[in-house]
Amino acid sequence: MSSEKIIPHSEAATKFNKDVERVNWHDETLWFVRAKRDKSAHQIADWELLRETASKIKNNVLSNIHDYLVEFEANAQRNGIIVHWAADAKEHNEIVHSIMAKHDVKQMVKSKSMLTEECHLNDYLAEKGIEVIDSDLGEYIVQLRKEPPSHIVLPAIHLKKEDVSETFHEHLGTEKGNFNPQYLTESARHSLRNTFLTRKVALTGVNFAVAETGEFVVCTNEGNADMGAHLADVHIACMGFEKLVPKREHLGVFLRLLARSATGQPITTFSSHFKKPRDGQEMHIVIVDNGRSKQLGREDFRNSLKCIRCGACMNTCPVYRRSGGHSYHNAVAGPIGSILAPNLDMSKNADLPFASTLCGSCTNVCPVKIDIHDQLYKWRQVLVKDGYTPTAKTVAMKTMAKVLANPTIFNIAGKSGRFVMKNIPGMVNNKMNKWYDQREMPDVPEESFREWYKKNSRESKSKDNE
Amino acid sequence: MKIGLFIPCYVDQFYPKVGIATYELLQKLGCDVEFPMGQTCCGQPMANSGYAHLTKGCDANFIANFSGFDYIVCPSGSCVLHVKDHLHDENQEDKAAAIRNTVYELTEFITDILKIDHIDGRFPYKVGMHVSCHGQRGLKLSQMSELNAPFFSKPEQLLHNIEGLDLVALTRKDECCGFGGTFCVTEEAVSVKMGQDRIKDHESHNVDYITGGDMSCLMHLEGILKRQKSRIKTIHIAEILNSLEN
Numbered sequence A: 001m002s003s004e005k006i007i008p009h010s011e012a013a014t015k016f017n018k019d020v021e022r023v024n025w026h027d028e029t030l031w032f033v034r035a036k037r038d039k040s041a042h043q044i045a046d047w048e049l050l051r052e053t054a055s056k057i058k059n060n061v062l063s064n065i066h067d068y069l070v071e072f073e074a075n076a077q078r079n080g081i082i083v084h085w086a087a088d089a090k091e092h093n094e095i096v097h098s099i100m101a102k103h104d105v106k107q108m109v110k111s112k113s114m115l116t117e118e119c120h121l122n123d124y125l126a127e128k129g130i131e132v133i134d135s136d137l138g139e140y141i142v143q144l145r146k147e148p149p150s151h152i153v154l155p156a157i158h159l160k161k162e163d164v165s166e167t168f169h170e171h172l173g174t175e176k177g178n179f180n181p182q183y184l185t186e187s188a189r190h191s192l193r194n195t196f197l198t199r200k201v202a203l204t205g206v207n208f209a210v211a212e213t214g215e216f217v218v219c220t221n222e223g224n225a226d227m228g229a230h231l232a233d234v235h236i237a238c239m240g241f242e243k244l245v246p247k248r249e250h251l252g253v254f255l256r257l258l259a260r261s262a263t264g265q266p267i268t269t270f271s272s273h274f275k276k277p278r279d280g281q282e283m284h285i286v287i288v289d290n291g292r293s294k295q296l297g298r299e300d301f302r303n304s305l306k307c308i309r310c311g312a313c314m315n316t317c318p319v320y321r322r323s324g325g326h327s328y329h330n331a332v333a334g335p336i337g338s339i340l341a342p343n344l345d346m347s348k349n350a351d352l353p354f355a356s357t358l359c360g361s362c363t364n365v366c367p368v369k370i371d372i373h374d375q376l377y378k379w380r381q382v383l384v385k386d387g388y389t390p391t392a393k394t395v396a397m398k399t400m401a402k403v404l405a406n407p408t409i410f411n412i413a414g415k416s417g418r419f420v421m422k423n424i425p426g427m428v429n430n431k432m433n434k435w436y437d438q439r440e441m442p443d444v445p446e447e448s449f450r451e452w453y454k455k456n457s458r459e460s461k462s463k464d465n466e
Numbered sequence B: 001m002k003i004g005l006f007i008p009c010y011v012d013q014f015y016p017k018v019g020i021a022t023y024e025l026l027q028k029l030g031c032d033v034e035f036p037m038g039q040t041c042c043g044q045p046m047a048n049s050g051y052a053h054l055t056k057g058c059d060a061n062f063i064a065n066f067s068g069f070d071y072i073v074c075p076s077g078s079c080v081l082h083v084k085d086h087l088h089d090e091n092q093e094d095k096a097a098a099i100r101n102t103v104y105e106l107t108e109f110i111t112d113i114l115k116i117d118h119i120d121g122r123f124p125y126k127v128g129m130h131v132s133c134h135g136q137r138g139l140k141l142s143q144m145s146e147l148n149a150p151f152f153s154k155p156e157q158l159l160h161n162i163e164g165l166d167l168v169a170l171t172r173k174d175e176c177c178g179f180g181g182t183f184c185v186t187e188e189a190v191s192v193k194m195g196q197d198r199i200k201d202h203e204s205h206n207v208d209y210i211t212g213g214d215m216s217c218l219m220h221l222e223g224i225l226k227r228q229k230s231r232i233k234t235i236h237i238a239e240i241l242n243s244l245e246n
């Protein structure tokens, strides 16, 4: 799945757009979620204050991350949790595997954790002969289809119920052509129930970890994290180090923001607190860096570590809604993914910061006030400077810069075939004029404004030129 | 009050009528307007493509042309935003700063500096307002649907009192049209789809005109409308305001 050749965003999005009905459906479904978010966010008088507060708390966390991590580790250990540190994805996967190996267990039930997607844990464990079942319904569906999730909160949002029906028919033996969501959900539930009852190891993600108490919170709507964790002998929780909040009292701020931003719910159905293993259970926490400290060190991009993975920036992003999550070829898609991905690998993800119109809607919905579109702009500058753009584009841009810096050349170029239309905005480096595929070119006027102005400027005051 | 008229390069070359409307409108509103002939482009297309380091020449040229005015006014939110956010020159930073602080988008200049809250006249058509992202979310010309805050809109305010002008309420009132500078060709499929969807919203409200403060968005929408052979026309807000008989 993960080692496939990367298709650039624009190419994948072009493919996605071939099926107009599906794009419309994808767009409208996610817009519906955005509208629900608006409704519930706008009901809270102090919404903007809440965002500001959350942003400041996270600022504090990022500025003192070392201390909070040490505090968290000590408290978690005191609670009887075994704490592991992973520098990168590989180490994370090895740690998880070593815990499985120690208990000689070959099966795991997992509840949605984007971090394990980021680390490609499923592939890694599969190679070691370990079967992983994702228990979140959406995640379960994409797993059966051998696809990665396309959205961090709604992993199967790119699929219609017809697709799900087909998948379940193939893998779970459900009735062909039965699209009834109730029937389909119930079939999945039956199949998953058996999984929960037989798994010895459960892995969950972490939404928030509290430094002060050494506990962590997992938010789900299906209760599947609890089912897995409560029934298993071993609970492994994996978290990126930025998931910390200093104190318990800060949870209220984030829990209020998270669900409203994600789906418009006041709060997720389950916000489960895990503090210590129950008698006879083993509880592990794997704290992962995997590029995070590098991002923390990049001043322009450190804010991206405030992200609480609500997905609101994806739902509001007009580009995401019309290109689908898979076009971002990264575990975290959409606007925030486009900031996080180049940090992980610039050469693989150089296209992503350009997959945006910089409209800024993402920045406005973000519950922790990440300056998402400004960071996308800044990534573009970094990627160009570090040489991740096609040479032809650079040559074109250099020419353009020269022409535009010189009024005389500009005017000559403008007259001879309207330089601007050919070169800006967008015709750069394009023999096959992509503008014209589905759009008419503007009419070419008889004279430019400056030509008109030369003739009409002063006297125009006295006569009506309309 | 001396006003420097900043006409974006593509407006100069392709939409001179928008430049003319802006120039005439400002004069009607009592301003002393001058178009510095040496101006070219603000450098935005390069900066947004990641080549901000190549805009030094543009910046210097911009400063040479626009220093010394009381205000600089431009009928394009995105170009104004670029200048406001990114115009710098290490050799003459004070001049750059002065420009950044006095550059205004046309409608905000009318409402905030000239303190004119409506312009009388008649425009008997159904009009949809395309809110451009850089004007709205960048320059904050109007309230953004994402935020929990009271509504306001500088451009709409100017249209509200025009006789016969029926300003429709769009379903998605501030979604991006998909122009996005070079995005419109590098991400052609998504760009066009976004434009088509914006148009559908206006269409479903049966508008005669789509107006807005950014000719680049309107150029993109116009390109699609023409290809669809639609009856809907695009018109820059300066053209509406300048066409009013008063």
Ligand code: SF4
Residues within 6 Å of the ligand: A261, A306, A307, A308, A309, A310, A311, A312, A313, A314, A336, A362, A365, A366, A367, A368, A369, A370, A372
């Ligand atoms: S960047 Fe902000 S809006 Fe996007 S997922 Fe993270 S917290 Fe949510």
